[in-house]
Amino acid sequence: MVHDTSLRPVERRVLRMSEQGLDDAEIGRRFRHSADWTARVRSLSEVPRPNGHHLRGDVLRPIERRVLRWRAAGADYDELAPRFRRSPDFLRQVEALAQYRLRGPDS
Structure with a gap:
């Protein structure tokens, strides 16, 4: 089960569906995207990201x-x-x- 809180909600859902055995085409259809989109989401979810919302530590926009x-x-x-x-x-x-x-x- 996907529990990584650093992932975006769509990434968690795609990974969960993939773990449940759905193929990329079916997952893409459910999101109204292509199978290639699903594969990209899965691969990009593995790219490390810095934690936190303030990347530079700024409190200002x-x-x-x-x-x-x-x-x-x-x-x-x-x-x-x-x-x-x-x-x-x-x-x-x-x-x-x-x-x-x-x-x-x-x-």
Whole structure:
């Protein structure tokens, strides 16, 4: 039985069905994919992945890191809005949330 929590749900289901003796074509049909897709899912499920959600250990999302970097370089919200395709008010909120998240729960 497949118990590896580092696998994605679809990978666990494909492996479980494979262990139950279903062939790739039947598994692919159940997922509305091809037998080749099933074989790829099985082979890629064996590739080691780092555990955890934060690969770099960051608490910030990419947009938050980028907004903080641009703001530290002196960019104005009106200048950044077209670059991020967001309004200046939205970017103010992103920056405020990023600073809050960086302070941590103790602040």
